[in-house]
Amino acid sequence: MRVRIVSDTTSGLPRDVTDRLDIPILPQIVIFGSDSYRDDTEMDTAAFLRKLKASRALPKTAAPPPALYNPIYQELTANGESVVVLTPSAQVSGTVRSAEIAAQDFPGADIRVVDTRVVAGNLATLVLLADQWAKAGADADQVVAKILEWIPRQRTYFLVDTLEYLQKGGRIGGAKALLGEMLQIKPILVLQNGQVDAYEQLRTKRRALQRLTEIVEEQCPHSPESHLCVMHGDAEAAARQLASDLQSRIGLDQIPIYELPPAIIVHAGPGVLAVGFFTS
Numbered sequence: 001m002r003v004r005i006v007s008d009t010t011s012g013l014p015r016d017v018t019d020r021l022d023i024p025i026l027p028q029i030v031i032f033g034s035d036s037y038r039d040d041t042e043m044d045t046a047a048f049l050r051k052l053k054a055s056r057a058l059p060k061t062a063a064p065p066p067a068l069y070n071p072i073y074q075e076l077t078a079n080g081e082s083v084v085v086l087t088p089s090a091q092v093s094g095t096v097r098s099a100e101i102a103a104q105d106f107p108g109a110d111i112r113v114v115d116t117r118v119v120a121g122n123l124a125t126l127v128l129l130a131d132q133w134a135k136a137g138a139d140a141d142q143v144v145a146k147i148l149e150w151i152p153r154q155r156t157y158f159l160v161d162t163l164e165y166l167q168k169g170g171r172i173g174g175a176k177a178l179l180g181e182m183l184q185i186k187p188i189l190v191l192q193n194g195q196v197d198a199y200e201q202l203r204t205k206r207r208a209l210q211r212l213t214e215i216v217e218e219q220c221p222h223s224p225e226s227h228l229c230v231m232h233g234d235a236e237a238a239a240r241q242l243a244s245d246l247q248s249r250i251g252l253d254q255i256p257i258y259e260l261p262p263a264i265i266v267h268a269g270p271g272v273l274a275v276g277f278f279t280s
Contacts, residue, residue: 003082003134003143009039010088011124012258024072028263029062039262048262049234061263063094069102077109082140084112086127088119089194112144117194121229121258121276122154156191158274159208217249220277229256231274233265238273
């Protein structure tokens with residue numbers, strides 16, 4: 001039985017890539033006051049940033065409602081295909097719950113919902129790998145088993161300009177212990193066990209960026225199998241410089257740079273810079 005991969009915009013995968021590979025992508029919902037927007041067709045990152053900077057109140061996010069999954073499930077399962085849905089971490093998003101609720105409407109279908117416990121670039125990597133495995137002939141059991149093997153190997157480190165967005169959005173996790181010092185430090189944060197935690201504390205953003213580069217050089221396998229990527233939200237120049245530095249240090253020909261979607265920038269804030277990779 002053919003396997004189809006489904007994910008959502010928190011992966012940060014460009015639309016042209018998912019269209020070319022025929023991977024259905026669900027939107028996250030961004031809410032400004034009483035107005036809500038899909039972040040795939042109604043608001044891209046550039047439009048979101050303009051609205052964010054002009055807004056007095058911090059916007060909110062919502063997972064794609066189950067109703068958005070239904071037509072996708074209907075189409076794929078009607079063709080007799082198995083569906084593997086790769087969602088962002090359930091500890092930072094309600095997406096996994098929406099996907100599971102929608103699947104209940106298709107009791108006879110083979111729909112697997114996998115909480116990847118990651119988000120952004122590493123989720124993008126898992127989506128692309130799962131799609132490769134599926135197209136190479138792996139069945140749903142094999143695809144899910146491989147994903148579950150890869151999840152514990154993921155590493156995501158990131159820098160934010162301020163902890164304010166993580167705090168107000170309720171996604172600060174174990175990093176909340178830093179709030180009293182947030183004016184004096186620039187923390188390196190980590191996505192660990194599906195949630196945000198503090199990793200190291202530095203005194204300046206320049207030193208934090210240097211240390212981030214050192215961490216990747218120390219921990220990331222020096223091979224393409226690491227699937228090293230760089231992510232940013234309104235920090236393209238810094239992301240390109242970081243990717244260039246890491247290319248020479250790790251010895252890679254190319255490092256993908258993903259622009260983070262609105263639903264992640266809501267919680268991390270503009271200026272966020274991140275790296276993702278998988279250990280051996």
